[in-house]
Amino acid sequence: MGLIGWARSSSPWILHFNTGACNACDIEVVAALTPRFDIERFGALKVGSPRHADVLVVTGPVTRESMPRLIRIYEQMPEPKLVIAVGACAISGGVFAGCYNVCGGACNVLPKVDVLVPGCPPKPEAIIDGLNKALEILRSSRGR
Amino acid sequence: MSLLDLLALFFFPGYAFLFLMAFFLEWVDRKTLARIQDRYGPLLVGPAGLLQPIADFIKLLSKEDIVPEGASRPVLTVAPILMMALPLTALFFIPMNGREALVSFEGDLIITLFVLIMMALLVFLTGWSSANTFAAEGAMRSALQMLSYEIPLALVAICPALVAGSLSISRIYASQAEVGLPFLAFAPPCGFLSFLIFLLCSLAELERVPFDAPEAETEIVAGWMTELTGRRLALIRLGRNFCFLLMASLMASLYLGDPVTYRIAWLAPLAFALKVLLCAMLMSFVRGIMARLRIDQTLKAFWTYITPVAVLTLLSTKIALTLL
Numbered sequence: 001m002g003l004i005g006w007a008r009s010s011s012p013w014i015l016h017f018n019t020g021a022c023n024a025c026d027i028e029v030v031a032a033l034t035p036r037f038d039i040e041r042f043g044a045l046k047v048g049s050p051r052h053a054d055v056l057v058v059t060g061p062v063t064r065e066s067m068p069r070l071i072r073i074y075e076q077m078p079e080p081k082l083v084i085a086v087g088a089c090a091i092s093g094g095v096f097a098g099c100y101n102v103c104g105g106a107c108n109v110l111p112k113v114d115v116l117v118p119g120c121p122p123k124p125e126a127i128i129d130g131l132n133k134a135l136e137i138l139r140s141s142r143g144r
Numbered sequence: 145m146s147l148l149d150l151l152a153l154f155f156f157p158g159y160a161f162l163f164l165m166a167f168f169l170e171w172v173d174r175k176t177l178a179r180i181q182d183r184y185g186p187l188l189v190g191p192a193g194l195l196q197p198i199a200d201f202i203k204l205l206s207k208e209d210i211v212p213e214g215a216s217r218p219v220l221t222v223a224p225i226l227m228m229a230l231p232l233t234a235l236f237f238i239p240m241n242g243r244e245a246l247v248s249f250e251g252d253l254i255i256t257l258f259v260l261i262m263m264a265l266l267v268f269l270t271g272w273s274s275a276n277t278f279a280a281e282g283a284m285r286s287a288l289q290m291l292s293y294e295i296p297l298a299l300v301a302i303c304p305a306l307v308a309g310s311l312s313i314s315r316i317y318a319s320q321a322e323v324g325l326p327f328l329a330f331a332p333p334c335g336f337l338s339f340l341i342f343l344l345c346s347l348a349e350l351e352r353v354p355f356d357a358p359e360a361e362t363e364i365v366a367g368w369m370t371e372l373t374g375r376r377l378a379l380i381r382l383g384r385n386f387c388f389l390l391m392a393s394l395m396a397s398l399y400l401g402d403p404v405t406y407r408i409a410w411l412a413p414l415a416f417a418l419k420v421l422l423c424a425m426l427m428s429f430v431r432g433i434m435a436r437l438r439i440d441q442t443l444k445a446f447w448t449y450i451t452p453v454a455v456l457t458l459l460s461t462k463i464a465l466t467l468l
Contacts (some may be wrong), residue, residue, distance in 0.1 A: 042189075043200070051377075055383050
């Protein structure tokens with residue numbers, strides 16, 4: 001683990017994007033940020049701008065409305081970037097898969113989703129575990 | 145230039161100390177905020193999360209560098225460098241060792257105030273040349289905010305200078321020890337008021353809660369910083385940490401001089417660092433307990449209440465000095 005790998009895995013700034021979720025997963029993501037679970041312990045900050053983010057947290061099925069926006073936000077993020085799909089809907093579309101207005105999950109739209117956190121909604125512990133699995137990827141990374 | 149001067153320039157109270165102190169203050173800020181919100185804050189990166197700001201800095205340096213289409217590349221390159229270098233320059237005027245600054249001359253207080261205005265102008269320039277609506281909006285708000293806090297800030301910064309009879313920050317700090325006034329912040333008639341106004345103006349200058357409308361992440365993404373990535377963002381964050389250190393240490397040196405620690409050689413730097421830390425924690429505390437003001441509310445608050453009070457503070461200080 002080099003210096004850059006250490007720095008990258010120690011400061012994952014997350015951007016949370018709701019692509020059409022029912023808000024259950026969003027509340028669990030927020031719960032992971034608030035006092036009881038507080039992922040700032042690992043150095044994670046919630047940022048507002050995709051330009052500042054390292055990790056994109058997607059919740060909900062990707063609707064036709066939000067699909068171009070999701071792709072645009074993904075493309076605005078600087079490399080190296082990770083994507084975590086939180087919840088059954090973000091993975092495959094969940095119960096909404098096959099709806100006329102749903103393109104499926106983030107996996108169907110984005111070129112690469114690094115970590116899948118299943119659940120409806122997943123617990124904050126599961127989200128933290130997913131974040132740590134994502135950081136494993138960064139830990140082995142070297143400067144480009 | 146002797147070896148001792150070089151050591152002072154590069155280690156204490158020079159570059160190494162200032163860099164470490166800037167990172168340390170960011171950690172203190174995040175930790176204080178987290179404790180107020182009943183969280184732990186940075187915990188696992190280094191002992192008690194102490195290395196967190198350094199990890200953030202290195203990570204940002206290693207990220208991809210993006211300049212959006214239509215944005216001005218020269219401005220986005222120069223502005224972050226200046227935003228780091230200017231407050232670093234101003235920090236050399238601060239008596240970090242508790243006695244004498246590395247560079248001190250009659251009028252360095254004015255130059256420090258000038259640096260603060262330059263910072264606001266650079267913020268405006270960065271936001272405007274980012275070619276982004278959110279950044280432009282943040283830049284506009286930042287410029288408006290500058291119009292509101294600059295005048296009271298200058299007015300109250302002159303109050304300690306009047307009492308000390310000097311425009312050099314080191315002299316002001318030293319004169320508080322000589323006069324024997326315990327803390328200028330508690331000096332009659334308006335010491336405390338002046339300190340309070342300086343605190344408010346510092347919060348506005350640093351764009352911290354409650355005056356963080358220029359980078360309100362709930363309405364305008366990240367304000368004027370929206371389009372910054374990688375190295376540019378790293379330098380700007382470091383510059384803002386320097387600015388935080390600058391405002392905290394200005395507060396400590398203009399208002400919190402004391403007659404005891406100034407005379408003891410080994411205690412003076414420690415006491416000064418402690419005062420800076422207290423001022424920084426005070427600003428973090430305000431950040432934890434306040435909500436954001438709208439930009440028009442900020443302007444109104446500064447122009448209708450704070451500026452007149454600042455004028456009165458200056459007048460009463462002058463009158464008190466003439467009568468004594």
